Amino acid sequence: MKLLLIEDDKTIADYVLGGLRQEGHVVDHVADGRDALGQAMAGSYDVMIVDRMLPGLDGLSLVRALRAAKVMTPTIFLTALGGVDDRIEGLQAGGDDYLVKPFAFGELSARIGALARRPAPQATETMLSVSDLRMDLIRRKVTRDGIEIDLLPREFALLEHLMRRKGRVQTRTMLLEAVWDISFDPQTNVVETHVSRLRAKVDRPFDHELILTVRGAGYKIEG
Structure with missing residues (x-):
């Protein structure tokens, strides 16, 4: 070396x-x-x-x-x-x-x-995609099927976390730590509430769901 x-x-x-x-x-x-x-x-x-x-x-x-x-x-x-x-x-x-x-x-x-x-660090991604959903990390812009989706900062962070881990189940604890920087269970439904709001914007207006619930485990995004 x-x-x-x-x-x-x-x-x-x-x-x-x-x-x-x-x-x-x-x-x-x-x-x-x-x-x-x-x-x-x-x-x-x-x-x-x-x-x-x-x-x-x-x-x-x-x-x-x-x-x-x-x-x-x-x-x-x-x-x-x-x-x-x-x-x-x-x-x-x-x-x-x-x-x-x-x-x-x-x-x-x-x-x-x-x-x-250790493997060499990869170039930082500036664009994430799942099916017809696109996230531009530089412009902080999200579109689906070419239609812009207006997200609040925490919704954007939650969606980014899921998209970076496409196809992998994220538990409630993982999401609390990654998106809210909480390392304990606050005994609230903050995760469920934000996932519901995100689905209303990302999935509901379109013909198929990307954000999925894995019963008893957590959530994942998959196209």
Whole structure:
């Protein structure tokens, strides 16, 4: 694999470089965050190993900038900042994994291998379709058989969730978590109410139903 190590501590960098090169990897090393930004954008790497506390540009800002530039190289933070909030910050910034110093080289190697085996991210879809139903995610527009359907924001989110999972049953719990960000049962019929409203707009005016109830399980959309 071709790897990029972004680490300003010489002792740690030499240790990691030696171990990775012994395993047969090609490893580039940069000690400054700002220099690393250009290197990461110019190079084609399988995995990046990034320290958080870097001169020039800190690791979080570096990874955020790369993600904003659509550089999606799998990234593992290797850092002394090991609190729960630190790990959350790293993952929310665009990191794929987080390993705290001091660390075992074998674990770092295994995590790098796991990241490299992940499938490459797919291009973000901008148009969803099920039968004659179309959803334009850029224009936030829904049509069926060429007729525009006016949806409220929560109805749009619910329909998008179902369309992205065409043919797969979505339970009430799944929908609460995905659409309402609720991880407990609020003991209300909010899901059923919104599904009913969505059907009234998406299915009722047309000659066949797309949004189906799977008795005892949940809902799915199928054309």
